[in-house]
Amino acid sequence: MEPLLTVENLRIELTTRDGVAPVIDDLSLSLNAGETLSFVGESGCGKSMTALALMGLLPEKVGRVASGKILFDGEDLTQATPRRLREIRGNEISMIFQEPMTSLNPVFSVGEQIAEAIRAHQNLSRTAAWDKAVELLDAVRIPNPKGRAVDYPFQMSGGQRQRAMIAMALACEPKLLIADEPTTALDVTVQAQIFDLLTDLQKQSGAAIILITHDMGAVAEMARDVIVMYAGRKAEYGPVDAIIEHPRHPYTQGLISCVPHIVSDMSEERPDLVEVPGIVPSLKDFGRDQCLFASRCAHRTDECLAGRPPEKHFGASQIADCWHAEAL
């Protein structure tokens, strides 16, 4: 099967006061229809920029595709005209943003907005589009969808707004759904509902999903593959199960072990959490020809500072970009 999405050596540059820096640096990936790929990493590592690049929504005058390809259904989106990109965004790729208030329009009812999204790409009458909007609100399990469709965004709770956003993203029956931290602001019980919803809808429609998150637990629950991002580059890429079982990159290891996970074999003893010292470098340091994680890494050697870490392959499809991955 031909993958739905293939990204080849993508480099996205941002121009800021400090100069030009690669916010996405040599990223390659592939994603099949019906599958879920996750991006994890601390904030500022370029996850949202990756999503925006795929949507053709890089910040104007600031961001540009410097090199590489984004092949979606056989078409290279880096070469597409703005008009064609708009068409694709309305029909084939849609996105759920982190904060629903920023992407829902406060002055229109939720039903109107979804109906509008439907009419933008389907030839339906107003009433038919409205009925379909109500159907979608029902699909995302808004109670009493007929009554709630006339609500304005501010009249809904955070979880309901997020579900309304998902309904809107689904309005065009996308082939690819990009969800940027869709549940970060929500309670775990609501998050669980939204994850179930996404999984069900994926089963029905065969859509591919890209899920951006900082929660390894969420990755484990939702995705087949994961890309761990650090400072604009992939640190590790491969099947979720294999990577959680044996992470090869020190950053992945840190991300998993520094979090106090809920465990079933809980004991009175509570050793200190593993610390990853320091923070993500700022954008101006992203492009340097060395391992960008070196300042925080306990396994650093001179090699790590002398050049970019090469890809090391493990098993069929696990890749870690680290000089010492074999030893870890």
Place this chain on the structure above:
Amino acid sequence: MTDLLNVQNLTVRFEVKRGGAFGKKAHLYAVDDVSFTVKAGETLAIVGESGSGKTTAALAVAQLQGAYAGKVELDGQDILKVEGEDLRQVRQKVQFIFQDPYSSLNPRKRAEAIVREPLDSLSGKPAAEKDEIVAGLFEAVGLRREQMRLFPHQFSGGQRQRIGIARALATQPELIICDEPVSALDVAVQAQILNLLRKLQKDFGLTYLFISHDLGVVQHMSDSIAVMYMGRVVEHASRMDLFGNPRHPYTQALLSAVPTVDRAKRAAQKRILIPGDPPDPVNLPKGCRFANRCPQAQDKCRQDEPALVDGGQGHRVACHFS
């Protein structure tokens, strides 16, 4: 060990208008007849979904929010009634760490002035002694002395939270209320701050009231837990009891919803769904507030509100059927 904090039947209500400017006045009981205790030197975590009243309860304990009814005893003294110099004493003993390290620090003040502020307003210590205390606090929270002269925007999120912690420690408090102290931070920085909070607790014998919606963090940090739902405590138990043997249906649903990297646990874990939304807090239904979402609800639940009852060994639950 003795209880440092003893909260009895605490109620906090807000006046809200319903239906525009001419709407009827109504009351929202954000915290409704809540009781809990915290032992000296231990950590009580308060968990519960957004809007359940965690922050409001904590603010009332710290006297940053007026209470409508109830008692808050610190070391046996009812602190809701104190005024004047006594109130100043109480404020020294109870300090607050806020969720958002970006907005909780005055951007125009230097870090040292921010940390010193509670000393200036609450204690009559001589200036030289205050200088010494502030310098010591910077060291205790892992900041360097030369950073004392910097402004908040010159620090990272984790460092700003360290400043907030140093400020909370300045008056040598007994109780520190931490309201989501790490939820705005990245996981790596979160681990640094959680380790720091535990170390400070040990070094200074601090008691924490720790609010979080991250149950992994709660399992790591707490000695006991109070679970809130719609302004009520629905379960209150030790850490081992609550995680090992959750008894309230809401607690069970909450724990089952946490995503985990532990594959065995994921396979064994049956997610309990609680569809729908909590009821309108201004217009509460009769009976148990969780009834419209509870998988175990029965007729009785829609009639009588269950009280928080000790089922033995201090494991308290508010449910007719557990």
